[in-house]
Amino acid sequence: MTKLKAEDMGWEGLKIKMLIKDRGWTLQRLATKIGVSRQSVTDWINGQIPKGHHLISLSQCLGVTPADLFTPKPDDSISVPAHRKRGSAKIKPATTAEAFKLAKEYKSLFFNDAAGARLTDVWKLELGEATPDPLSIKSIAQELRSESGISPDNPMNYRYVFKMLDKLGLVVIFRNFHEPKTYAFYSKIYGRHVIFVNTDTNIMDLIFALLHEAGHALLDRNGETFSDEDESVCDHLAGYVQFPDSYVDDTYESIKGLTPGEQINKLKYRCRKYGHSLHGVVTKIKGINPVFDLSVHGADTNLKKEFPSMGQVLFETSDAREYVDKLFNFTPSFMKIIISQLDTLSYKKLAELLELESTLDALEVHEELTRRKKAGRDNIC
Amino acid sequence: MLTICDTCSTMMVIRIAPQMYTGEPYECETLIEIRHEILRTQKFKEKYPWRKEFKDKIHALSDTQVNTGGFKNYLDVMQILLKNITIDEATGKAFNLSQVDQKILARALDKQAAICTGDKGLIRFAKQEFEFTNIISSLGLVNIWLRKGLIQLNDVRLVFDDWKKLGEASQPQEDIKAFEKLTRMKYSGV
Numbered sequence: 001m002t003k004l005k006a007e008d009m010g011w012e013g014l015k016i017k018m019l020i021k022d023r024g025w026t027l028q029r030l031a032t033k034i035g036v037s038r039q040s041v042t043d044w045i046n047g048q049i050p051k052g053h054h055l056i057s058l059s060q061c062l063g064v065t066p067a068d069l070f071t072p073k074p075d076d077s078i079s080v081p082a083h084r085k086r087g088s089a090k091i092k093p094a095t096t097a098e099a100f101k102l103a104k105e106y107k108s109l110f111f112n113d114a115a116g117a118r119l120t121d122v123w124k125l126e127l128g129e130a131t132p133d134p135l136s137i138k139s140i141a142q143e144l145r146s147e148s149g150i151s152p153d154n155p156m157n158y159r160y161v162f163k164m165l166d167k168l169g170l171v172v173i174f175r176n177f178h179e180p181k182t183y184a185f186y187s188k189i190y191g192r193h194v195i196f197v198n199t200d201t202n203i204m205d206l207i208f209a210l211l212h213e214a215g216h217a218l219l220d221r222n223g224e225t226f227s228d229e230d231e232s233v234c235d236h237l238a239g240y241v242q243f244p245d246s247y248v249d250d251t252y253e254s255i256k257g258l259t260p261g262e263q264i265n266k267l268k269y270r271c272r273k274y275g276h277s278l279h280g281v282v283t284k285i286k287g288i289n290p291v292f293d294l295s296v297h298g299a300d301t302n303l304k305k306e307f308p309s310m311g312q313v314l315f316e317t318s319d320a321r322e323y324v325d326k327l328f329n330f331t332p333s334f335m336k337i338i339i340s341q342l343d344t345l346s347y348k349k350l351a352e353l354l355e356l357e358s359t360l361d362a363l364e365v366h367e368e369l370t371r372r373k374k375a376g377r378d379n380i381c
Numbered sequence: 382m383l384t385i386c387d388t389c390s391t392m393m394v395i396r397i398a399p400q401m402y403t404g405e406p407y408e409c410e411t412l413i414e415i416r417h418e419i420l421r422t423q424k425f426k427e428k429y430p431w432r433k434e435f436k437d438k439i440h441a442l443s444d445t446q447v448n449t450g451g452f453k454n455y456l457d458v459m460q461i462l463l464k465n466i467t468i469d470e471a472t473g474k475a476f477n478l479s480q481v482d483q484k485i486l487a488r489a490l491d492k493q494a495a496i497c498t499g500d501k502g503l504i505r506f507a508k509q510e511f512e513f514t515n516i517i518s519s520l521g522l523v524n525i526w527l528r529k530g531l532i533q534l535n536d537v538r539l540v541f542d543d544w545k546k547l548g549e550a551s552q553p554q555e556d557i558k559a560f561e562k563l564t565r566m567k568y569s570g571v
Contacts (some may be wrong), residue, residue: 009461049465052458052510066458070465104464108475111466320425344472346500347389348479359388359418359481360432364425367548 010073013045019062033061077111078103079188081196082216082226084209084234095179102175102196103187109353110190112344113337132233141240144168144214153246157275158203158310161210162330164241165195170217172210172331174199174310175355183209186216193217199311199355202304204277211238239284242276248284252292264299271303278303320364324372327354339369383494384517385485386411388418390497393519393549395435397536398526402440406531409497409522412488414481416441428547447488455487455511462510469505476506489515497522499550520552520570524559534564541570 020030027045031038034057044050050058059066081099083091132140148164150156156164165172170193177198183205184197195213197206215234216226226234251270255263267278278296285292308316314326328335338345338353345353351362386394386401386409395401401409416439419432460483466475478486482503489496489507495515498504507513517525526532551571560568 008464011465049462049467051512052455052462053512055458055462056454066454066461070461108463108466108477112474112477315424318425323425341474341477344469344474344502345477346479346482346502348387348481348500349477349502352479356424358421358423360392360421360428361423361425363389364428 008073008075008077009067009070011047011049012069012071013047015069016041016045016058016062019064023062030058030061034058075104077107077190080225081185081187082213083182083185084212084231095182098178099185099187099196102177103189103194105352106173106189106194109337109341110192110194112341113190113192134236137233137236138240140218141237142244144237144241145244153244153250155244155247155274155276155281156207156211156242158206158210159330161207165210165214166332168214168217169193169333170195170214171333171337172197173334174314174327174331176200176311184213186213188220193220197310199314200309202307202309203275203313204271204304204307206310207242207276208238208280211241214238214241239280242280243284248281248288251281252285252288260294263294264296267294267296268299268303272306275307320361320368324365324368335369339373342366342369342373382515383408383410383492384497384522385409385489385492385494386415386497386522387481387485387500387503388415389499389550390519390522391415391419391439392429392432393544394497394522394540395438396431396543397523397540398532399435399438401438403438404531406529407526410488410494411439411441412447412481412484413441413443414484415439418481442488447484449491451491452487455490456483459483459487459510467506467510469502470509471505476502478502478506482506486511486513489513518553518556519549520556520560520568524556524563527560527563534566538569541568544570 016030020027027041028038031041034041034054036054040050040054044054044058049055055066055069059069062069078100081096081103083095083099144164145152145156147167148156148160150160162172173194173196175196175198177196177200182198183201184195186193186195188194195210195217197210201209212234215237216230218237219226219230219233221230251267254270255266258266264278267281270276270281271278278300282292282294282296285294314323314330316322316326324335338350345366347359347362347366350356350366351359354362354365356362356365391401391411398404398407401407402411419439420436459478463476463478463483468474469476482500485496485498486503486507488494490511490513495517496503496507497517497519499518504516507516523532523537527534527537549571557568560566
């Protein structure tokens with residue numbers, strides 16, 4: 001497996017020693033020039049990062065940039081973002097780089113969330129290092145479905161998926177990705193399992209993508225990239241979670257013997273009722289009958305136009321309170337982290353974390369969160 | 382002294398001194414990001430429905446004007462410190478500054494200016510990492526303008542009432558006392 005790491009800047013105090021030596025200076029001379037004690041310089045050499053103004057004075061004295069006193073080092077706090085790979089398609093390095101950049105914006109937030117809950121270890125242990133067999137995947141899928149609270153015979157819709165993710169201890173963050181075809185990606189930040197969701201994604205497309213990313217979290221390859229086999233496991237898991245066998249069987253029975261046009265109309269009725277795509281259910285039907293070759297691409301594209309994107313769901317109204325209610329509904333774990341750190345989050349930072357373009361909008365949200373915190377809602381201590 | 386104002390402080394005081402960014406005696410400036418934030422279409426209901434009336438009054442510094450060598454140096458250092466997780470000694474938590482906060486501080490350090498803000502995280506980071514304590518509250522800025530004769534008492538009364546209604550951040554006691562001493566009036570704001 002390829003081991004990729006986020007990179008960050010590590011303080012290199014020993015460089016100070018080298019630079020002093022080049023100049024024929026003593027530690028004391030440097031300390032006097034900067035206006036600090038000799039001990040301070042020793043502490044910096046031994047690994048303590050100087051305060052900002054000292055860092056500037058230090059770099060100016062030594063004739064280097066502040067960045068020169070740091071060295072790129074692997075950043076273990078963030079795992080390689082995992083995107084769903086389709087077949088032999090490669091994930092572009094730019095896509096991974098963009099995802100790393102996005103994940104890094106939340107480093108401080110998760111660093112401060114030291115006491116936060118972690119992914120239920122039971123799940124992780126069951127999948128472990130080896131590739132699970134199909135029966136195990138199906139069994140796990142059934143358990144995941146029951147975690148969500150969905151009726152045994154119904155397909156998952158996006159609301160139940162979010163419930164399931166939260167029960168597993170996964171944190172969901174809504175952001176707009178630059179690449180529209182990237183629906184979601186998974187990353188671990190300071191031990192928290194996080195799924196970033198593209199707000200441009202149609203809610204029909206979101207279900208399978210989220211379930212696939214949940215698969216990444218459960219496999220948890222500890223910073224290693226996921227193999228093609230892992231991707232296949234995640235796809236199978238997502239498929240079993242989304243569509244129970246009883247629903248697929250029932251759906252297939254209902255369209256047998258009909259003309260293609262009638263089949264599409266009947267399937268569209270079910271898609272609208274249960275909130276899933278045509279493509280997804282047809283793929284499952286092909287699992288029962290491999291020669292079933294109903295072409296649904298055009299119909300699926302048109303059907304999706306009837307459904308909103310995740311962003312449109314979140315910002316359905318212009319009421320900050322309703323927006324916050326929705327966030328607590330879809331991503332309660334993330335919102336609990338936000339609310340627990342509200343006292344140290346500025347409106348501007350909140351705007352960045354929630355990707356609100358206007359600080360004035362973030363102000364409204366901040367006030368609503370403060371109101372909720374004071375009212376003692378959401379079990380926030 | 383030159384003062385860099387953030388979004389919230391601008392919204393609190395601009396109705397008191399609409400010329401704050403266009404009149405030299407006010408010695409105020411702000412960043413282009415702040416201007417965009419104030420004038421951008423909001424998703425939620427408007428706390429400040431009058432804000433676009435001040436579109437022509439909010440003159441902001443362009444990126445070219447701000448991106449001097451000193452500014453970039455300060456900004457680079459802040460970004461390195463924050464990426465390496467700098468702990469707020471007052472709270473024990475990692476600092477969580479926005480990009481705009483960093484730019485405001487970098488500009489203030491570069492120009493040896495003051496910052497008008499109520500953002501406690503920014504204030505603590507500036508003090509801890511740069512020994513920067515040139516922070517002015519919105520009321521503090523109003524006091525400066527009153528002393529300079531740039532504004533009249535009538536300009537402030539209605540706005541102070543609004544501060545209360547809108548739930549703006551409470552102002553420091555020392556600035557409240559200074560206002561009352563300056564005007565011999567009871568302070569009616571937050």
